[in-house]
Amino acid sequence: xxxxxxSLSARHSGQVPGHHQITFVVMLALLTMAPYxxxxxxxMKVLCFALFATAFxxxxxxxxxxxxxxxxxxxxxxxxxxxxxxxxxxxxxxxILSGVAVAAALGVVIGGLAIxxxxxxxxxxxxxxxxxxxxxxxxxxxxxxxxxxxxVPRGFLLGVIDLRNDLACYYFVLAVYLCGFxxxxxxxxxxxxxxxxxxxxxxxxxxxxxxxIKLYKLxxxxxxxxxxxxxGATKALVFQLAxxxxxxxxxxxxxxxxxxxxxLGTVFGPTVGAATIVTLQNHLAALGSxxxxxxxxxxxxxxxxxRRGLVGELGRLLGNRxx
Amino acid sequence: xxDDIMLETEGLTKEFKGFIAVSDVHLGVRRGTxxxxxxxxxxxxxxxxxxxxKFLPPTRGRIRxxxxxxxxxxxxxxxxxxxxxSFQISATFPRxxxxxxxRIALQRRRGGxxxxxxxAKALRQYNAEALDLIxxxxxxxxxxxxxxxLPYGRKRALEIATTLALDPEMMLLDEPTAGMGHEDVGxxxxxxxxxxxxxxxxxxxxxxxxxxxxSHRITVLASGRILAEGDYDQVSRHPKVIxxxxxxxxxx
Numbered sequence: 001x002x003x004x005x006x007s008l009s010a011r012h013s014g015q016v017p018g019h020h021q022i023t024f025v026v027m028l029a030l031l032t033m034a035p036y037x038x039x040x041x042x043x044m045k046v047l048c049f050a051l052f053a054t055a056f057x058x059x060x061x062x063x064x065x066x067x068x069x070x071x072x073x074x075x076x077x078x079x080x081x082x083x084x085x086x087x088x089x090x091x092x093x094x095x096i097l098s099g100v101a102v103a104a105a106l107g108v109v110i111g112g113l114a115i116x117x118x119x120x121x122x123x124x125x126x127x128x129x130x131x132x133x134x135x136x137x138x139x140x141x142x143x144x145x146x147x148x149x150x151x152v153p154r155g156f157l158l159g160v161i162d163l164r165n166d167l168a169c170y171y172f173v174l175a176v177y178l179c180g181f182x183x184x185x186x187x188x189x190x191x192x193x194x195x196x197x198x199x200x201x202x203x204x205x206x207x208x209x210x211x212x213i214k215l216y217k218l219x220x221x222x223x224x225x226x227x228x229x230x231x232g233a234t235k236a237l238v239f240q241l242a243x244x245x246x247x248x249x250x251x252x253x254x255x256x257x258x259x260x261x262x263x264l265g266t267v268f269g270p271t272v273g274a275a276t277i278v279t280l281q282n283h284l285a286a287l288g289s290x291x292x293x294x295x296x297x298x299x300x301x302x303x304x305x306x307r308r309g310l311v312g313e314l315g316r317l318l319g320n321r322x323x
Numbered sequence: 324x325x326d327d328i329m330l331e332t333e334g335l336t337k338e339f340k341g342f343i344a345v346s347d348v349h350l351g352v353r354r355g356t357x358x359x360x361x362x363x364x365x366x367x368x369x370x371x372x373x374x375x376x377k378f379l380p381p382t383r384g385r386i387r388x389x390x391x392x393x394x395x396x397x398x399x400x401x402x403x404x405x406x407x408x409s410f411q412i413s414a415t416f417p418r419x420x421x422x423x424x425x426r427i428a429l430q431r432r433r434g435g436x437x438x439x440x441x442x443a444k445a446l447r448q449y450n451a452e453a454l455d456l457i458x459x460x461x462x463x464x465x466x467x468x469x470x471x472x473l474p475y476g477r478k479r480a481l482e483i484a485t486t487l488a489l490d491p492e493m494m495l496l497d498e499p500t501a502g503m504g505h506e507d508v509g510x511x512x513x514x515x516x517x518x519x520x521x522x523x524x525x526x527x528x529x530x531x532x533x534x535x536x537x538s539h540r541i542t543v544l545a546s547g548r549i550l551a552e553g554d555y556d557q558v559s560r561h562p563k564v565i566x567x568x569x570x571x572x573x574x575x
Contacts, residue, residue, distance in 0.1 A: 008467065011420070012467060186439070187439045190440065191430060195436050198427045201416035204378070207402070208398060208402055209428050215437075223439065
């Protein structure tokens with residue numbers, strides 16, 4: 001044997017690379033201290049979108065599937081969790097879980113239909129089905145139509161912790177985000193994730209090796225939808241509101257922008273991208289509809305100048321590492 | 324006799340719009356042999372491969388693999404029945420390393436590939452076997468290199484290692500030595516001979532020396548039809564074959 005199995009790099013022995021561990025610890029430290037320097041509400045918004053983009057990246061970055069309908073999962077997760085908390089009176093943890101469940105179920109249906117197509121057709125099928133969800137949300141009585149579901153109670157976590165306290169709520173959202181982030185990290189570094197990467201790289205070859213690729217795509221799609229639902233469900237409780245904005249197609253576009261800006265197929269990119277976009281939206285809010293123009297500009301800049309995204313380019317500068 | 328036939332086609336035909344790529348092909352590949360398919364460019368060899376492995380549906384005709392009708396099977400099923408192909412354009416997973424490429428195939432055979440909750444450490448169990456296969460095709464020095472960075476000839480070697488990792492009963496190799504340097508051609512043809520002792524091989528190959536050295540039986544295709552069939556001596560003396568190959572060194 002030329003290469004001894006024992007001397008293989010961390011990547012091939014399946015260990016978590018050192019630079020991921022360090023980055024994660026730094027990120028954790030920053031996020032833990034963040035509410036002492038920033039508004040918790042703003043930070044919670046960042047975390048919800050970071051989780052949403054991380055879930056989205058699981059599909060585009062690691063399976064190569066561009067969904068243009070992820071707002072359906074984010075938005076419907078948020079409606080269901082708002083409804084469960086307000087109308088059914090469920091505690092926050094169960095309200096969020098019901099949002100996750102409905103997003104996963106939607107993921108199975110929409111994913112099951114969309115993965116029969118490739119490329120742009122896949123994106124169009126997801127968009128079309130997500131638009132159906134949007135019009136359902138507009139018409140169905142329980143969503144409150146144009147008004148949305150307002151004054152959603154945050155409730156008491158596990159019956160004890162009062163989430164009306166913004167700081168308590170922040171740490172709860174941070175915990176949700178970390179669970180979602182680590183789950184995605186595990187998925188992309190699992191035997192399943194390895195197959196996803198193979199499908200992304202060369203679908204035909206994966207078929208010729210006997211992989212039933214549709215099942216892999218469907219499972220990945222459903223996991224991504226469920227975690228997007230988790231993000232939406234959490235956001236509804238934080239802002240005590242579920243509205244049409246979250247199911248609208250522009251939300252699907254925004255999550256694409258966040259992921260692209262941060263870096264497709266990177267681990268930390270979607271979080272960085274979401275933080276950047278949410279910060280910009282906050283600072284540019286005074287400009288009104290110019291926010292959209294600014295976002296469009298960022299999008300063009302990304303595509304033209306740094307295609308790997310912020311984190312992707314940074315990783316390249318730091319010796320071709322994948323962050 | 325029938326038990327001896329591993330892969331058999333009956334009147335296999337593929338028509339594309341206004342063009343017949345494969346026409347009425349009756350092919351019989353005997354168990355344990357190396358069967359070569361040769362012919363000028365555009366003869367329909369690769370289309371034939373695509374039909375046999377079900378990447379293309381035939382217009383007419385039947386395909387039987389180990390006595391089982393696979394005319395309506397899908398490519399995944401065919402692979403799972405033990406008939407695995409390689410591709411003419413090198414089919415690797417370019418962003419995965421050489422080791423990961425081979426491991427993907429091992430992983431498919433052993434199962435557990437849906438386990439999204441298990442750490443990647445679970446894949447370590449395949450490393451030793453994967454490295455053995457990588458050594459066998461002469462890629463031991465680049466086991467940790469990203470496959471996309473390999474030169475063409477070495478990608479072909481990797482593809483063979485990946486195919487072998489599935490331990491298929493039957494291998495379909497589409498131009499296994501194309502684009503390889505002299506040394507690699509020798510290594511790969513020796514490898515094909517070695518692994519073929521326990522399997523059946525059907526290959527498309529342009530390197531006539533490799534074909535002459537390895538094959539027990541040769542089918543010559545031209546314009547989608549079988550022109551001749553037999554062992555190397557029979558085929559190379561066949562007047563129609565000489566005509567089809569006129570102007571190439573093979574005709575001499």
